Amino acid sequence: MSLAIILSRAQEGVAAPQVMVEVHLSGGLPGTHIVGLPEAAVREARDRVRVAIQSTAFEYPSRKVTVNLAPAELPKDGGRFDLAIALGILAAGGQVPRERLDACEFLGELALSGELRGVPGVLPALLRARARGRSIVVPRANASEAALVAGANVRVAGHLSEVCSWLRGGDDLPAPTPAIGVDDAPPLPDLADVRGQTKARRALEIAAVGGHHLLLVGPPGTGKTMLAERLPGILPPLGESEALESCAVRSVAGQRVDPGLWRRRPFRAPHHTASAVALVGGGSQPRPGEISLAHHGVLFLDELPEFSRHVLEVLREPLESGRIVISRAARQATFPAQFQLVAAMNPCPCGYAGDGQRTCRCTPDQIQRYRARISGPLLDRIDLVVDVPRVPLGELAAAPSEDSATVRARVLKARQHGLIRAGRANAEINPRELERDCALGAAERRWLEAALERLGLSARAYHRVLRVARSIADLDGGAPLLDRTHLAEALQYRRF
Incomplete structure (x- = not known):
């Protein structure tokens, strides 16, 4: 034949x-x-x-x-x-x-x-x-x-x-040698290296519990990048299926998968000159971009306002859907993009607005134009916005604070509450699960509605406040009902 x-x-x-x-x-x-x-x-x-x-x-x-x-x-x-x-x-x-x-x-x-x-x-x-x-x-x-x-x-x-x-029946072809475990890999950056920044560390811990998106705002040199780089070290480890999904994206992109790091959450930090195609993927033969390479991990965008407005706007859809669809004349490709966004920015073009030691040289119009580079709809999708002020010199010489292992133990314990309730992180629960898992008493509901009306927040922001409050409550022992302290702390992170 x-x-x-x-x-x-x-x-x-x-x-x-x-x-x-x-x-x-x-x-x-x-x-x-x-x-x-x-x-x-x-x-x-x-x-x-x-x-x-x-x-x-x-x-x-x-x-x-x-x-x-x-x-x-x-x-x-x-x-x-x-x-x-x-x-x-x-x-x-x-x-x-x-x-x-x-x-x-x-x-x-x-x-x-x-x-x-x-x-x-x-x-x-x-x-x-x-x-x-x-x-x-x-x-x-x-x-x-x-x-x-x-x-x-x-x-x-x-x-x-x-x-x-x-x-032909000759020597058998060998099987691949089993991969080494993540325990053999070099250690991640540790939170013990960060001095001071109590509020920013708290926000980082909340973001790790619920998988929330985070924006760090502060003058140059205050530790925004240090904090972002230490988020993977306090996140829960990847399960086997999640790790394989993440590695599959890297495999399709032609990148080598390190056997010692395959169970670690990816951390991607593209430069602010990156194009929209580099960020979301594309090409005549569609290939994954940075948001897909950060699948089940962290996408860090430093100097957020320096990114092109068009580039930032393409993030809006995958932040909601967790995937990106790239269509071309001959083919269509869907890539996963379930990432946790961490961004950093200065408060103004010169970087020193509100700094007690350096005088800001920017006019109000310059500050407004600088912040307007980030659209309202994109900011609406960011759960936590936190100030990262200058650290006093005395705190820089202080004893190290909690290390990543200690914080990670709390994060794992708190996240377990969400996994038992819905089987996923708090940032991913749908509106029906939100009503069930973020129950409010009558007084708390009236208080929250009044606060949202004063702040002029959207319905999306309302849901995100509840999700963040749920993560705060999980850190507080997993209380079934959200109280006013949880809601108040969640609201203070919505600065814009």
């Missing part, structure tokens, strides 16, 4: 749809034709595969070779199908047996020597193959990434000849 079918997987966002590589050998003029909506890199596979087969001491058929990548409507790009195409040609010509092909999937780019090179987006393919109960062969360069998926039947190979030998 001159028809062979090999299974592989394409890359579409963080999905990995199955692709059937159908190879048919027929009479006619010798040549190789690849159909099924291939991009340029896939069309070029005919030359890579032909030379790789010849370099591995196999015979390339002197017949008409037709390769169909099904489904035809799915765009295919990259060199990830090289190995499957080569094995299809060899199987169709009877040079390798077919017995193991039906229950296995193959990924990998071929060098002209027959060596297998790593490809991006292996992790989503591994997860889908595991769900389907199939084994999968990947290049040795992707072994560390493949080792993260527990329970997957993965084999790694470094050369086309190794795969062909295995198919």
Whole structure:
């Protein structure tokens, strides 16, 4: 039979749809034709595969070779199908047996020597193959990434000849070496390094409990960046499924997944010159941006007003939905973007408005224009806005305050209340859960409504105040009813 079918997987966002590589050998003029909506890199596979087969001491058929990548409507790009195409040609010509092909999937780019090179987006393919109960062969360069998926039947190979030998019943292909744990990774920045800033530390702890977005406002050099960098150290650890989701985004982006850091929450800090595409993703072949690379982690935007207004506005939708959809003429890709935003800014262009030691040189109009760079709808989506004032010199020499381990223990205990109630962080609960979990007494409700009316806050702000108050109550022991002290503290964080 001159028809062979090999299974592989394409890359579409963080999905990995199955692709059937159908190879048919027929009479006619010798040549190789690849159909099924291939991009340029896939069309070029005919030359890579032909030379790789010849370099591995196999015979390339002197017949008409037709390769169909099904489904035809799915765009295919990259060199990830090289190995499957080569094995299809060899199987169709009877040079390798077919017995193991039906229950296995193959990924990998071929060098002209027959060596297998790593490809991006292996992790989503591994997860889908595991769900389907199939084994999968990947290049040795992707072994560390493949080792993260527990329970997957993965084999790694470094050369086309190794795969062909295995198919012929030779030496078994090895499984990837299990990844080392996060305990072997270097420590995160510690909160004990921060002196003073009691209010900002409190806001950071509340943000960690509920997964709330946070804006730090203060003069230069007061510790805003130090505080933001220490948030991952007090956040709960990632579960296995969350860690794999986060690593899958990095895999699709072509970034190496460090086995020692894969269970850590990502911390992304793009420069303020970053474009909208760099932040949310895009390109003719959609790739994830910084907000997706921060999935289940922290996105830190320092010097927030210095970002382009257009760039900041594209954050509004993913802050609410937790995902970003990138549409192009030929394809559409959806990337997860469930991140915790931490931003920092100066109070004015010169940075010293309200500072007791330095005189501000800005006019009221300059300050207004500076703050107006951040739109009201974006500020409305930020739960906590806190001042980070200059620290007195005496406090800089004081003994270290609580370290991250101590604060993290409180955060874990408080967050457990939310997980028991709704199974998620307080910032993610929906309006129905909000009514159930943020119950108010009649007096507290009247007090809150009057306060919101005086402050002119929106309905979204009302819900966010309740979510923050719920996190404060969880730190206070998880009281079922919110009292006025919880509400008052939550309201003081809505400065703008």
